[in-house]
Amino acid sequence: MTHMHVAGSIHADVTSPAPQWLVKPTDVNALDRRLWSDTVDRGAGGVLTIGGLTAEQIVEQTGSPVYVIDELDFRGRALSWREAFAGWKVYYAAKSFLCATVARWISEEGLNLDVSSHGELMVALRAGFDPARLALHGNNKSDEVLRLALTSGVGRIVVDSSDEIGRLERLTAELGVRASVLIRVTTGVEAHTHTYIATGHEDQKFGLSITGGQALVGMVRCFHSPNIDLVGIHSHIGSQIFDTHGFEVAARRTLKLVSQFREATGVTLSELDLGGGFGIAYTAEDTPATAADLAASLKDIVAHECRGFGLDVPQLSVEPGRAISGPAGTAIYRVGTVKAVEIGGGHTRRYVSVDGGMSDNIRPALYAAEYSAVLANRASDARPVLSRVVGLHCEGGDILVRDVFLPGDIRPGDLVAVPASGAYSRSMASNYNYTPRPPVVAVRDGTLTPLIHRETLDDLLALDAGLSPRHDEVER
Ligand SMILES: Cc1ncc(COP(=O)(O)O)c(C=O)c1O
Numbered sequence: 001m002t003h004m005h006v007a008g009s010i011h012a013d014v015t016s017p018a019p020q021w022l023v024k025p026t027d028v029n030a031l032d033r034r035l036w037s038d039t040v041d042r043g044a045g046g047v048l049t050i051g052g053l054t055a056e057q058i059v060e061q062t063g064s065p066v067y068v069i070d071e072l073d074f075r076g077r078a079l080s081w082r083e084a085f086a087g088w089k090v091y092y093a094a095k096s097f098l099c100a101t102v103a104r105w106i107s108e109e110g111l112n113l114d115v116s117s118h119g120e121l122m123v124a125l126r127a128g129f130d131p132a133r134l135a136l137h138g139n140n141k142s143d144e145v146l147r148l149a150l151t152s153g154v155g156r157i158v159v160d161s162s163d164e165i166g167r168l169e170r171l172t173a174e175l176g177v178r179a180s181v182l183i184r185v186t187t188g189v190e191a192h193t194h195t196y197i198a199t200g201h202e203d204q205k206f207g208l209s210i211t212g213g214q215a216l217v218g219m220v221r222c223f224h225s226p227n228i229d230l231v232g233i234h235s236h237i238g239s240q241i242f243d244t245h246g247f248e249v250a251a252r253r254t255l256k257l258v259s260q261f262r263e264a265t266g267v268t269l270s271e272l273d274l275g276g277g278f279g280i281a282y283t284a285e286d287t288p289a290t291a292a293d294l295a296a297s298l299k300d301i302v303a304h305e306c307r308g309f310g311l312d313v314p315q316l317s318v319e320p321g322r323a324i325s326g327p328a329g330t331a332i333y334r335v336g337t338v339k340a341v342e343i344g345g346g347h348t349r350r351y352v353s354v355d356g357g358m359s360d361n362i363r364p365a366l367y368a369a370e371y372s373a374v375l376a377n378r379a380s381d382a383r384p385v386l387s388r389v390v391g392l393h394c395e396g397g398d399i400l401v402r403d404v405f406l407p408g409d410i411r412p413g414d415l416v417a418v419p420a421s422g423a424y425s426r427s428m429a430s431n432y433n434y435t436p437r438p439p440v441v442a443v444r445d446g447t448l449t450p451l452i453h454r455e456t457l458d459d460l461l462a463l464d465a466g467l468s469p470r471h472d473e474v475e476r
Pocket residue numbers: 093095096114137236238239240275276277278319320321322323423
């Protein structure tokens with residue numbers, strides 16, 4: 001275990017080594033356009049603005065921390081995916097970030113929606129999203145969620161196991177309805193991403209294995225089931241992927257399966273869903289492709305593989321989540337403390353503590369995800385100092401931005417903004433340390449619209465049965 005010594009002064013020369021990829025900026029106030037949503041800029045006095053509102057104006061209305069969605073950016077990305085993938089079905093992956101307003105934006109921009117839990121399905125239905133344009137995912141769907149999907153007319157159910165096929169056979173018979181189904185398969189693809197977010201390889205919980213034979217068995221079973229319409233197969237190889245090679249292998253293996261199914265049954269399946277996982281830029285190190293480039297590559301890949309198997313190109317779909325919601329979101333935090341810490345070898349590291357942390361963004365702790373940040377409430381003339389932005393939780397790993405150059409004069413009361421925060425941060429938030437989860441707001445043309453309210457301490461205390469007993473609760 002390493003011991004850290006707190007240096008006496010926050011002005012101590014901070015010399016901790018920067019990782020190789022992180023270049024010391026010549027202008028610490030500069031915004032790397034690739035990381036920020038479209039309307040982000042620096043206004044008078046260098047204040048960061050989003051959607052025509054300054055960071056201070058936003059925080060005055062919402063408090064901090066707050067997640068800010070740039071509505072025009074979000075809608076623009078959704079539309080660019082729909083247009084780039086014209087002829088395909090584009091499902092926005094709700095798990096990356098969902099609320100009723102976002103479901104309506106997605107609907108208005110003409111995309112479909114992928115939901116993967118009872119809660120996400122409820123939000124979509126309550127928001128008035130057309131059920132026929134919904135896909136339901138999940139490796140352990142309850143009878144309750146399957147019933148809701150079957151009775152509300154959800155367009156497709158992506159089946160994940162043979163148990164689920166049995167459950168669907170029972171429920172469709174019981175309810176007197178039919179189920180339109182895709183089978184999720186594992187393709188054996190080793191996606192080049194963090195192990196926890198790779199899902200195509202064999203040893204994980206999702207889908208039915210192609211190489212193990214379960215996929216074909218499940219497909220044939222669905223085919224013979226009286227109330228199940230098997231329309232296609234689904235593969236999702238993982239997340240935050242930059243290289244199309246994994247999709248190429250997945251397309252080849254899934255289309256081979258389609259041709260084997262054709263041999264077994266004489267029927268050609270009409271749909272292939274290649275899932276999501278398209279990477280975004282969290283830091284200057286990340287170089288994502290545009291939706292248009294991805295669409296062109298994936299179209300070529302599928303056409304080539306179809307030719308190889310003598311298949312017509314099926315109806316194709318993709319499920320981008322992060323690529324739409326991620327870059328549209330910015331997290332804003334208030335700085336509480338700044339300290340320089342001796343880290344050995346004559347180095348010190350500057351720790352900037354803010355009023356959020358791993359409870360609102362678990363990704364750095366969970367996947368060692370890298371982020372970036374800037375001082376948001378003013379510009380600074382001070383020199384760039386390598387800093388670590390950390391949260392307020394009781395964990396050494398409560399890091400939000402591991403390495404970033406921030407102005408040397410950053411101080412308590414300043415605001416820090418973290419770009420590319422729209423996906424899998426607020427949606428994966430927890431109440432660790434009894435911390436209420438931050439609100440989410442949309443900004444557009446100088447107007448702020450609440451999307452998700454700030455959770456309050458009262459909300460949390462109301463769940464504590466020792467403080468707020470519920471009269472209908474059964475005593476055990
Ligand atoms: C089945 C499925 N589709 C789509 C997605 C969306 O992934 P991303 O947000 O990385 O595009 C996920 C999450 O990884 C997923 O599990």
